[in-house]
Amino acid sequence: MLHTYFQKQIEKILAQGGIHVNGSDPWDMQVHDNRLFQRILTQGNLGLGEAYMDGWWECQALDQFFFRVLRSKAQDNIVSPSIIFSALIGRLFNLQARSRAFTVGEQHYNIGNELFQGMLDSNMHYSCAYWKNTDKLSIAQENKLRLVFNKLMLQPGQRVLDIGCGWGGAAKFAAEHYGVEVTGITVSSEQVKVAQERCKGLPVKIKLIDYRALDGVFDRIYSIGMFEHVGHKNYRNYFDIIKNLLATDGLFLLQTIGGNESVSSTDPWIGKYIFPNSMLPSASQITNAFEGLLVLEDWHVFSHDYYLTLKTWNDNFQQHCSRFNGHYAARFCRMWRYYLLSCAGAFLARTLQLWQLLLSHQGIVGPFRVEREI
Structure with a gap:
């Protein structure tokens, strides 16, 4: 046959x-x-x-x-x-054009806060954790935030921009523990609702806007797990916007998933079912995009940590599904398991990478050592 x-x-x-x-x-x-x-x-x-x-x-x-x-x-x-x-x-086309900016928010991040609450840690951090000296997701996520904010050398009173703020966990942590003022932006209306409630009473503003609509000047900028939605046709413009928003003595930290080869599209299954219009950058695409605009201070790779994060998310999701038996369709549960574990396998194989880049506006003068301890 x-x-x-x-x-x-x-x-x-x-x-x-x-x-x-x-x-x-x-x-x-x-x-x-x-x-x-x-x-x-x-x-x-x-x-x-x-x-x-x-x-x-x-x-x-x-x-x-x-x-x-x-x-x-x-x-x-x-x-x-x-x-x-x-x-x-x-x-041929700019799939991440400004007119399409809110598509991923509507189709992925708005599918249900209850799902993400069941899968993620209590503060709903939806990006790679930093598993140094711990096996608990909540601590590993806090480790990641301390890693980010220590690298940025946050000081009380600084104006900070969070591009792709999610459900507000990082902005809340920065305001509470570092005394900074944070503006967080997202393309998900559901994330805005949760983030605004979570950050109530803190010097944190949460806005439902695309990064291309931003204005102002910020002492520090960070973006954790958002660059995967920017697209190769917009990389240069993205860093040009960062340069214009960043104070002359400012620092910018980018945390992103990356790939080993330059591509112009995402995996067809991921694009159809999980992250529409997404695309993973290569190292050369990133460096070419900020060349002449910003100065690289540090490039930190900890890809295996995403394997551990995804495995933990899957364990949480499976337990969540069993508690809400019948609440999620069987096909959806299989789709979500495939998403989490196929990505986990890719990080283990190192075909997917996890990077943190620290960039300055014009280069730091004098002795400087990037903080990697937590």
């Missing part, structure tokens, strides 16, 4: 990563519908992800499955029309 041919092709590809179809290892693929093999070969990761959502296949250790696929580069053997189409669209 034709599916036998397709199956042999997939088995050959997966074998490069030590993965077997219907094998006994936890990272092996358990197939429930033989149409899967043709779907993967013709649709790539979009078909693989949708087939998982449809229950066509299962895997006990999904993060390990993706680790082995990506580490062995097995995915390079499949070039589907969806990948080619996404890359072409990303080159």
Whole structure:
């Protein structure tokens, strides 16, 4: 039968990563519908992800499955029309134009605060934690904030801008522990509601605007997990805006997921189901974008910490789903598990990276040592 041919092709590809179809290892693929093999070969990761959502296949250790696929580069053997189409669209059009800025807020961050409350730590930090000397998510997230604010050398009374403030956890922490005034912006109306309530009584303003609508001057600027929505056609303009907003003696910290190669689009499955219009920058795309505008003071890599963060989020989400049995559709739960664990596997394989960059307006004069302790 034709599916036998397709199956042999997939088995050959997966074998490069030590993965077997219907094998006994936890990272092996358990197939429930033989149409899967043709779907993967013709649709790539979009078909693989949708087939998982449809229950066509299962895997006990999904993060390990993706680790082995990506580490062995097995995915390079499949070039589907969806990948080619996404890359072409990303080159031709500005998918992250100002007119489309609120799409990701509406389709991802607004899907339900209850979901994120169940998955994240109590302060709802939706970005990589810093797992130094701890195995608790709440402490690891606080570690990350101290890492960020210590690098920025926050001082009481400074004016601080938080680009992509989420549910307000970082702005609240900065105001409470460092005595600064914070303006936080987001494209999610649900995040604004929570952040404003959380920061009530503090010198914190939360605004529902795109970063391109900002004005003013700030002593410090940081952006944690937002740059992934900027897009390669807007990188230069993004850093030009940062330069114009930053005081001449100011500092800017950027925390972002990155990729090892320069691309013009995101993974088709991620773009369709999780983060519309998203795109991961490469190191060269970032440096080319700020060259001549800002000065690099430090580049910190701690990619494995995102693997630990995503694994913990998945554990929390699975417990949350079990407590709210029937509240979430089975297909949605499978989609969310696929999202968290496929990304976890990519960080473990180091095809995804986690970076913190510290930049200054015109270069720090004299002795300077970047603070990495917490």
